[in-house]
Amino acid sequence: MLSSPPSARFRWDTAGAAPIAHVSALARTARRALRSALLLSAVALAASAGAAAGREPGAALVLRNVTLIDATGRSPRPGTTVVVTAGRISAIGSREAIAIPEHAELVDGSGKFLIPGLWDMHTHWSRTEFLPLYIANGVTGIRLLRGLPVHQQWRNAVAKNELLAPHLVIASPLVDGPNPVHRDSITAGDADEGRTAVAKAVGGGADFIKVYSLLPRDAYFGIIDEAKRRNIPVAGHVPRAITTREASDAGQKSIEHLSGIAFACSRLQAELPADIAKLEAEAAAGASYLTLLRRLEGKHLDAYDARRCTALFARFRRNGTWHVPTLLVNRAAGLQSAPDFADPRRAYLPAAARSTNPLDHPVYKHFSAADYMRLSKNQAQEMRIVGAMQRAGVGILAGTDMLPIGFGLHDELALLVESGLTPMEALQAATRNPAAYLGQLDRFGTIEVGKQADLILLDADPLGDIRNTRKISAVVLGGRLFTRTELDRMLADVKIAADRP
Numbered sequence: 001m002l003s004s005p006p007s008a009r010f011r012w013d014t015a016g017a018a019p020i021a022h023v024s025a026l027a028r029t030a031r032r033a034l035r036s037a038l039l040l041s042a043v044a045l046a047a048s049a050g051a052a053a054g055r056e057p058g059a060a061l062v063l064r065n066v067t068l069i070d071a072t073g074r075s076p077r078p079g080t081t082v083v084v085t086a087g088r089i090s091a092i093g094s095r096e097a098i099a100i101p102e103h104a105e106l107v108d109g110s111g112k113f114l115i116p117g118l119w120d121m122h123t124h125w126s127r128t129e130f131l132p133l134y135i136a137n138g139v140t141g142i143r144l145l146r147g148l149p150v151h152q153q154w155r156n157a158v159a160k161n162e163l164l165a166p167h168l169v170i171a172s173p174l175v176d177g178p179n180p181v182h183r184d185s186i187t188a189g190d191a192d193e194g195r196t197a198v199a200k201a202v203g204g205g206a207d208f209i210k211v212y213s214l215l216p217r218d219a220y221f222g223i224i225d226e227a228k229r230r231n232i233p234v235a236g237h238v239p240r241a242i243t244t245r246e247a248s249d250a251g252q253k254s255i256e257h258l259s260g261i262a263f264a265c266s267r268l269q270a271e272l273p274a275d276i277a278k279l280e281a282e283a284a285a286g287a288s289y290l291t292l293l294r295r296l297e298g299k300h301l302d303a304y305d306a307r308r309c310t311a312l313f314a315r316f317r318r319n320g321t322w323h324v325p326t327l328l329v330n331r332a333a334g335l336q337s338a339p340d341f342a343d344p345r346r347a348y349l350p351a352a353a354r355s356t357n358p359l360d361h362p363v364y365k366h367f368s369a370a371d372y373m374r375l376s377k378n379q380a381q382e383m384r385i386v387g388a389m390q391r392a393g394v395g396i397l398a399g400t401d402m403l404p405i406g407f408g409l410h411d412e413l414a415l416l417v418e419s420g421l422t423p424m425e426a427l428q429a430a431t432r433n434p435a436a437y438l439g440q441l442d443r444f445g446t447i448e449v450g451k452q453a454d455l456i457l458l459d460a461d462p463l464g465d466i467r468n469t470r471k472i473s474a475v476v477l478g479g480r481l482f483t484r485t486e487l488d489r490m491l492a493d494v495k496i497a498a499d500r501p
Contacts, residue, residue, distance in 0.1 A: 122399025
């Protein structure tokens with residue numbers, strides 16, 4: 001297990017992610033499923049070891065004649081050989097210049113492309129037996145945005161080599177106001193309770209504090225103050241009681257879902273207080289707060305003022321405020337509202353999740369047909385905003401917040417390219433940028449000598465078409481090779497697990 005410098009506050013292990021719509025239900029069964037899932041994982045570990053029976057224990061891994069896309073921004077390097085020793089990249093060079101270690105495992109990369117392992121920087125999941133979906137999709141690291149007890153159990157299991165999973169960064173439970181959006185949140189009504197919430201989260205092993213939408217102003221700044229004192233980052237939504245500018249200036253490290261951007265960039269600033277008061281009154285009368293919020297965001301996205309956003313983006317860049325747009329959320333909701341919608345990847349979801357209508361999520365279950373049309377329009381504007389953020393130098397991180405786990409990150413990368421990022425920039429949003437955000441760029445995120453060997457071997461060029469990140473020939477996690485045959489076995493095993501009651 002990698003260890004982080006104290007200043008980074010993030011710890012390293014491995015673990016897994018689901019959309020917030022299903023987390024509570026899945027969490028209720030997580031503890032019961034963990035024991036059997038660990039057994040399944042141990043069997044998988046043994047099977048993988050058996051498949052590698054011809055490999056010399058501790059032998060080096062050599063990927064020969066690949067086209068190297070190292071995610072530093074440098075041009076691709078065809079005809080490159082990469083040597084992995086003891087889980088780290090030990091040599092990179094031309095085939096002629098690299099000495100092949102004795103008993104090394106050789107992989108012919110002719111016609112293939114080597115990229116760093118991918119990170120999903122906004123994910124939710126609690127079912128242990130489904131974690132191989134990440135690895136099978138080349139997702140070698142995840143950031144869980146709603147910490148649950150099972151995640152710490154995963155962390156312990158990984159340390160004992162009992163669980164195969166991606167690297168993990170774990171949030172606190174949601175920290176929200178006295179009347180939280182989600183009942184299992186830690187609540188805070190004032191500054192003192194905010195500080196207490198931070199202490200509780202730190203005691204529970206959280207790597208960062210996840211703030212949510214209904215935090216009162218005093219509670220939010222109490223959290224920020226205590227988090228700085230304890231050197232633990234704060235990330236999440238921008239609570240409605242503060243502005244996006246204030247969140248950035250306060251030092252919130254990342255903002256999820258572009259929350260607050262619609263209002264901060266609106267030319268209808270004078271109408272905002274009345275709009276918010278109306279929203280709160282309707283929500284208090286029983287209307288869905290989240291549905292009302294999406295509608296209000298639409299009004300202000302229509303009033304987008306590029307000059308306001310230019311100044312705001314400069315502030316984000318100056319303050320080091322990162323953004324995780326999760327564009328897939330709105331795109332998926334729009335697609336799923338179509339009567340003929342079908343996604344074969346749902347076969348990898350637990351049976352309970354497959355039988356649940358995604359549109360029953362609290363955000364969408366009150367939507368009308370007009371709301372769905374509005375959603376599509378909102379997303380088009382949000383994608384233009386993400387492109388403008390990238391051009392302004394704001395840090396962008398790729399995250400999904402959606403099922404099915406693993407697969408969705410490739411969809412998010414494609415949406416980032418649609419938003420105006422180059423394929424290299426989109427790739428960096430899931431490789432180099434997560435490492436920089438976590439203060440770990442010296443350890444992973446690019447393919448360079450001395451870094452963690454988390455790698456994906458692709459059958460086609462992702463810089464020519466970002467959708468080629470789906471065409472995976474092999475995955476390397478911590479120096480350990482998983483061939484296409486082994487990845488297919490993982491997928492087959494998960495599908496069997498998905499059909500269990």
